[in-house]
Amino acid sequence: MGGSQSVFTEEELDDYQTLTYLSKKEILHVFKRFKSLAPGLVEANKNVKLPMSKITEMPELKVNPFRDQICKVFSSSGDGMTFEDFLDMMSVFSDGAPKNVKVEYAFRVYDFDGDDLISDSDLQNVIEKLTGANQLNEADMQQLIENIMEEADLDDDKTLSFAEFEHVISKAPDFVNSFRFRM
Amino acid sequence: MWKHSKYQLHKVVNVFDLWRSHLTIIEGCFGTSVASYFIFLKWVLLMNIPIFMLTFAFLVIPQILYRYYQAEPTGYGGNTESFTGIELLTGSGFFKSTEMYYGFYTNEDVEVVSGLFYKMKYAYLLTCGGYYLFCLILLGYSYLKSYRKYYIDAGGTMCLYYFNLLLCGWDYGIKSQEASVLKQSSIFQEIKEYLAGSKMLQTSKETGHKIAKKWSFTILSWAIVLSLLAASGFITYTVSNELSIKTELDNSTSIPVISPLAMPVVLSSIQLVVPMIFTFLEAHEDYSQPKYELYVHMFRDMALKATMLAVLVYFWFEIAASKLECWETYVGEEIYRLVIVDLIFTLCYSLFREFFCKLCSLKWKTIKKAEFATGRHTLELVYSQSLCWLGLFYSPLLPVVVILKLIVIFYVKRFSVVQNCRPSLKPWRASRTHTIFVGYLFTFFILSCVAVGFGIFLIKPSTACGPYKDYKTAYQVVTDAIENWKASNDVVNEFFKFISSPGFISGLLILLGMILYYTRTVMLSHRERVQQFKLQLASEGKDKKFLMNLLNQVRVRGRRVSKQPGPMLHKTMEAISPAQSAGGKVFVKSVAEGALIASPNS
Numbered sequence: 001m002g003g004s005q006s007v008f009t010e011e012e013l014d015d016y017q018t019l020t021y022l023s024k025k026e027i028l029h030v031f032k033r034f035k036s037l038a039p040g041l042v043e044a045n046k047n048v049k050l051p052m053s054k055i056t057e058m059p060e061l062k063v064n065p066f067r068d069q070i071c072k073v074f075s076s077s078g079d080g081m082t083f084e085d086f087l088d089m090m091s092v093f094s095d096g097a098p099k100n101v102k103v104e105y106a107f108r109v110y111d112f113d114g115d116d117l118i119s120d121s122d123l124q125n126v127i128e129k130l131t132g133a134n135q136l137n138e139a140d141m142q143q144l145i146e147n148i149m150e151e152a153d154l155d156d157d158k159t160l161s162f163a164e165f166e167h168v169i170s171k172a173p174d175f176v177n178s179f180r181f182r183m
Numbered sequence: 184m185w186k187h188s189k190y191q192l193h194k195v196v197n198v199f200d201l202w203r204s205h206l207t208i209i210e211g212c213f214g215t216s217v218a219s220y221f222i223f224l225k226w227v228l229l230m231n232i233p234i235f236m237l238t239f240a241f242l243v244i245p246q247i248l249y250r251y252y253q254a255e256p257t258g259y260g261g262n263t264e265s266f267t268g269i270e271l272l273t274g275s276g277f278f279k280s281t282e283m284y285y286g287f288y289t290n291e292d293v294e295v296v297s298g299l300f301y302k303m304k305y306a307y308l309l310t311c312g313g314y315y316l317f318c319l320i321l322l323g324y325s326y327l328k329s330y331r332k333y334y335i336d337a338g339g340t341m342c343l344y345y346f347n348l349l350l351c352g353w354d355y356g357i358k359s360q361e362a363s364v365l366k367q368s369s370i371f372q373e374i375k376e377y378l379a380g381s382k383m384l385q386t387s388k389e390t391g392h393k394i395a396k397k398w399s400f401t402i403l404s405w406a407i408v409l410s411l412l413a414a415s416g417f418i419t420y421t422v423s424n425e426l427s428i429k430t431e432l433d434n435s436t437s438i439p440v441i442s443p444l445a446m447p448v449v450l451s452s453i454q455l456v457v458p459m460i461f462t463f464l465e466a467h468e469d470y471s472q473p474k475y476e477l478y479v480h481m482f483r484d485m486a487l488k489a490t491m492l493a494v495l496v497y498f499w500f501e502i503a504a505s506k507l508e509c510w511e512t513y514v515g516e517e518i519y520r521l522v523i524v525d526l527i528f529t530l531c532y533s534l535f536r537e538f539f540c541k542l543c544s545l546k547w548k549t550i551k552k553a554e555f556a557t558g559r560h561t562l563e564l565v566y567s568q569s570l571c572w573l574g575l576f577y578s579p580l581l582p583v584v585v586i587l588k589l590i591v592i593f594y595v596k597r598f599s600v601v602q603n604c605r606p607s608l609k610p611w612r613a614s615r616t617h618t619i620f621v622g623y624l625f626t627f628f629i630l631s632c633v634a635v636g637f638g639i640f641l642i643k644p645s646t647a648c649g650p651y652k653d654y655k656t657a658y659q660v661v662t663d664a665i666e667n668w669k670a671s672n673d674v675v676n677e678f679f680k681f682i683s684s685p686g687f688i689s690g691l692l693i694l695l696g697m698i699l700y701y702t703r704t705v706m707l708s709h710r711e712r713v714q715q716f717k718l719q720l721a722s723e724g725k726d727k728k729f730l731m732n733l734l735n736q737v738r739v740r741g742r743r744v745s746k747q748p749g750p751m752l753h754k755t756m757e758a759i760s761p762a763q764s765a766g767g768k769v770f771v772k773s774v775a776e777g778a779l780i781a782s783p784n785s
Contacts, residue, residue, distance in 0.1 A: 019770040063363035064355065088771050093355065101775050110350060126349060131374070132367030140378055147345045154717070155724015168346055173332055175351040182207045182356045 007031065007046055020087055021096030026183055030090045033058065034083050042083075049080040060181050065129035066109055073108045093181040099170070102179050107165050118160040120145055201225060205597050212359050213555070217600060219617060220557045220564075221593065227568055227624075228589045230321060234314045234575070235582035241310045242579045243282050245301050249293040273443050274519035279512055283519075285577045286512035286648035304650045304660050308639070311576050315632055318572070322625045329618040348373060361605075397469055404464045408483055411460065415453045415487060416494040422446045423498045427517065432506065446517070447524035450491055454566075455528065458484050458559070478619070481562060485623055488566050489630065492573070496634045500642050509648040511577050518574030519584065525567055526588045533595055537603040555604040560596070561620050569627035576635050 008016075008031070016027050035042040037054050052071050061067040074089040075081045081089070091097060092105050111118055112125045123145050127136065136144065152160055152168040169175055202225060210218040270278050280287060288307060292300040352370055357363050426445040461483045470476045499517070504510045540553040571585045640658045644651040651657045669676040681687060 018772075020772055059358040060355065063357055063360050065353070065363075065367070084770075092771055097772075098775070101771060105771075106350070123349075130349060130353060130367065131371040132364065134368060134371040136371070136374065140375070143378055144345065144349075144374060148349065151344070151346045154720045155727065156721065157724065157728055165350075169351065172347050172351045174347070178351060178354045178356070180355060182210060 016087065020091035021094050021098075022087070022091050026090075026094065027087065029183060030087055031083065034086050047082055047084075049077065049082045050086075051080045055081050055086070065132060069109050069112060073105065090181065093179070094183070095180060097180075099176055100166075102176060103166050103169050104162075106169065106175075106179055107162055116162065118165060120149075120158065123148060201229075202593070205593075209597065209600065210356050212362055212601060213604075216557055217555050220555075220561050221597065223561055223617070223620060224564060224589060224593055227564055228586060228593075230318070231568075231571065231582050231586050231589070233317060235586060237310060237314050237317070238575070238579040238582060241306055241313075242288070245293045245303065245306065246282050246288055249289055249291070249303070252294070272520075272523060274516045274523070275443065278519075279516070283578060283580045284512040284515040285579070285650075286509045286515075286645075288579075288650050290650040290652055305664070307650045308657065308660060311635075311639075314575065315572075315635075318628060319632075322621070322628055326618075326621045326625050329621050344377070348377075365605075401468060404468055407464065408461065408486075411457055412487055412490045415457060416490050418453065419446070419450060419491050419494045420498055422449050423495065424502065428503060428506065428513075443516070444520060444524065446495075447521045450521065451524050451528040453491065454488065455532075457487055477558060481558060481619070481623070484559075484562055485565075485627075488562075488569075489627070492569070492630075493634075496573070496637075500638060504642050504645075507645070509645050511645060511649055515574060515578030515581070518570055519578060519581065521570055522567065522574075522581070522584055522588060525563070525570070526591065529563060529592055530595055533599045537599050541603040552603060552605040555600050558616070562623070565620065565624050565627060568624065569631050572628055572631035573634060576638065 008028075013024050013027060016022075017024055020027070022030065031046075034050075037057055038048075038050055041048050041050065052068070052075075055071055056062060056067045061070065064070065070089070071081060072078070074092075075085050092101055107118070110122060110126055112122045113119070124141060127141060127144060149158060149160075152164055154164050154167070155161075202221075206218060206221055206225075209221060274283075278284065282288075289303050292302050294300055348370065354366065357366060423446050426442045429442060458480070461480055465476050465480055468476075470479070495517075499510070499514045503513055507513050537553045537555075544552045567585065567588070571581055574581045638657075640656055643655060644657050646652050651660065654660060654663075665679065669679055
């Protein structure tokens with residue numbers, strides 16, 4: 001911990017603390033984890049951009065079926081994450097982030113084609129990733145998608161807009177608890 | 184400024200976060216279901232600490248001071264027994280003449296500083312009332328909070344089932360590959376089960392024969408359950424009558440350690456064996472959903488425990504109170520023994536079932552490691568806590584024992600679960616079951632209060648020992664005090680006359696009824712409004728679709744279809760980032776707070 005403390009000045013830590021939902025201790029912890037992904041590269045330059053393959057080595061992301069999409073959403077340049085991207089991601093997934101921020105980012109993670117709508121194909125992607133090795137057959141998949149749309153799609157346009165998504169997820173009691181990385 | 188100080192306070196409170204590292208490890212490997220048991224344990228432990236402090240400060244310390252400062256304490260003989268290790272198991276012997284039990288407490292006034300009297304009689308009752316009130320408020324508050332969060336906010340039980348399962352179902356905190364694979368399979372199983380269930384509901388047309396068969400089996404199994412409950416009650420009564428009380432009455436016919444411990448051992452064994460019979464019955468009853476099976480099993484298990492405790496309480500208040508000289512101490516000892524034996528059985532279960540299964544699984548590949556039975560263990564916690572509440576009046580130092588027991592159980596289970604268990608495949612609604620557990624805890628608390636209240640208001644205290652030896656009932660102390668006040672002070676007399684007059688009481692009841700009716704009307708009207716808003720949303724969506732279609736028709740071919748309104752933060756971010764050409768990353772928090780300031784009606 002002492003080594004990483006000298007990497008940031010007091011001012012930088014203060015700035016990061018104001019800009020994210022993490023405390024100073026947590027920020028240093030996050031830096032430690034970022035460094036452990038590629039020690040050599042980060043030692044040389046703390047603002048290096050690590051490629052996606054290295055980022056997905058992190059334990060929580062490695063076993064997460066949505067890891068590629070999460071990295072895509074939080075990366076500012078599209079092909080890798082700097083420490084600040086990484087810090088932003090951990091900030092949204094921390095306990096301190098308010099619910100509306102988490103809901104917003106959950107929407108973007110589940111919106112695979114990036115058109116700001118969750119359509120049938122997005123849902124199909126979600127289901128496939130969630131069930132992993134065991135795959136549902138065609139009929140079950142269609143039935144499942146239909147059920148979800150029936151529950152959540154309020155204006156009957158066969159897609160979930162952000163407003164509908166937010167409305168439905170605000171009623172889910174487990175969401176905030178499950179949408180976080182434990183430090 | 185306010186946010187900053189709140190944040191600092193949060194950081195300070197986090198330092199006291201007990202066992203945080205252990206909970207993180209468990210959550211990472213097993214998910215929220217197993218972690219919910221440990222969180223519940225921690226909550227029960229933290230609830231016991233204020234109770235302990237109350238009894239320690241108001242009862243134990245004055246009694247100790249009495250022992251050392253009073254010149255000629257009356258009715259107090261020195262401790263004739265010596266401390267041998269076996270007392271930790273049986274609770275009697277040396278402990279009988281210590282602050283551990285009700286019988287040791289004096290009925291006199293403690294005077295440390297001359298002129299200031301500390302009346303032990305009133306202190307005992309008032310402390311009792313105090314901690315029960317504290318528990319009532321705490322439990323009532325957390326039950327209502329839980330209920331509100333998971334039932335009312337969610338607007339009904341089955342509405343958002345699929346959505347919740349798929350879009351909130353993934354636990355992002357999972358770190359191990361094994362847990363991840365298991366979570367995926369469990370989601371898959373749940374989807375298949377639920378789809379199959381809803382298909383069956385749609386297409387099922389049960390023949391009359393099948394319905395009759397199902398109902399007859401249900402009635403049969405409930406009859407078996409009731410007879411098992413009656414049998415266990417009878418066994419408890421017999422063992423208490425034959426073995427436990429004999430040690431007190433007549434030392435010659437009883438075996439020194441076995442006799443007093445017979446009843447707790449029998450009780451715990453019944454609690455181990457009978458639920459297995461219940462599980463067997465439930466496997467053959469046809470439940471439409473696995474969660475109903477779980478709820479019925481929990482109900483039957485709790486009914487069994489409640490029956491046995493009720494029989495015991497009846498035995499203590501009716502038989503023991505009339506036969507024994509210092510029956511309150513006896514009750515305290517019995518409960519202490521129940522608590523200790525319960526601890527031993529829990530440790531043995533961890534050792535034999537979980538550790539043993541792990542050893543077997545290492546040797547023979549076909550035997551798998553044991554699953555961590557979260558539901559069963561949480562119900563055991565509820566049972567042990569209700570024992571604590573039952574015994575508080577008769578054994579003021581019982582919270583210490585329970586706190587130590589909980590700490591031991593936490594560490595044993597925490598290491599056992601990580602080393603010996605595998606994550607469960609069955610889906611677990613952590614949120615809903617937490618409400619049910621707190622509900623059971625609350626129910627058992629009320630039952631314990633009723634039982635102890637019975638003892639205080641109706642049963643005659645023993646004449647040989649304790650703070651109430653000269654009274655007809657323990658509550659008589661309070662009524663006497665009120666009579667004294669009434670006699671000495673006219674205003675107080677008038678006040679009490681007014682309160683107990685029928686006019687006042689009926690007025691109070693009518694007022695309560697009116698408040699109830701009013702809140703119910705408000706709730707119904709809110710529900711109506713929610714329905715109307717839902718319809719309004721649907722129709723507005725249709726309007727939007729219609730207008731969009733019109734727009735598309737008018738638009739010239741080839742132009743790009745405009746994007747639907749996107750998420751709020753994304754738009755704000757796009758608005759900000761072109762403006763910020765210099766400088767690095769735009770962090771989420773600054774955008775979120777900026778958007779909040781910009782649109783305060785969000």
